[in-house]
Amino acid sequence: MDVNNTAKRPTILASIGRRRAALILLCLATLAGCQGVPYRGAEDQARINTDLKLGATPSQFIPLRWAYSDYGIQSGTQTKDAVAVVQPGRVTLVGYEGGHYVSQASFPVASVDCAYIFESEGSDRPVWLLQKERFVFLSPSDHRGNGDMARRVQLVKELGNSGFKLQRDAQGPAYRPTGKSERKLVLNTVVGHHMEEVAENQAYNVCRPQ
Structure with a gap:
């Protein structure tokens, strides 16, 4: 030796x-x-109102992560940071570029068939805005997938108050299992990374006649 x-x-x-x-x-x-959208409350709310010229319209500001997604077989979703500004009849997703707040996307009620609510309103699961050709994935969570239940509850409440039709799991899910599954590395906030058998699902617009 x-x-x-x-x-x-x-x-x-x-x-x-x-x-x-x-x-x-x-x-x-x-x-x-x-996490490139600075947001610390009233001061930043005023800046968002000014940069986006929202005027005096009462708004709710909810930090979240979002992405567009196509209907069909679901895999990983690449999300980005935003602040959801919920106004009567509209939700706008706000980003931050060059020292100013900018609109990343805006969805009037007329462009969304319904807001699909996974599980109960007290869950921390995502919310989907179901549109004709695709859906918008909204998740009040961090980069590790840790959901924020209080933000999720607020998001669902404000979408309903804004005029969006809400569709819950009990009324019919927005996904169908394909009968297939595969082992994937997933992150659990309690036990950390581990291999898990994940069922394959196919997303569809439950709020539009098939």
Whole structure:
């Protein structure tokens, strides 16, 4: 046995451990940096009103992540940060570019067949805005998929108050199982990353006659 190499092993392991810790911190910092929509309450609400020329219309401001998605077999969804501004008859998704708030997308009630509510209103699951050709994925959650139940409850309430038709699971789901499944690496907020058998689903517009 090489005594010198044996003596060096703890030092090497410690060095690897430090590098791994540094990598984790870098990843966390990168994720934090990706949250590119500064929002801290009343001051930023005023700036959003000014930049988007919303006027004096009462609005609700709800930080979330969103994406467009096509109907059909569902896989991973690449989302981006926004602040949902809910006004009577409309929801606008607001981003931040060049020091100013900008509209990423805006959805009047007439362009949405219904807002699909996964599970109960007290859940932290996503909300889908079902349109004719595609749906809009809204998730009051962070980059790790941790849902914020209070924001989700507020989002559902404000969409209903704004005039959007709400469709709940009990009224009919917006997805059908295909009967297939596969093992995927998923993130659970309690036990961390683990392999799980995930059923394959096909999304469709439950609020539009098929």
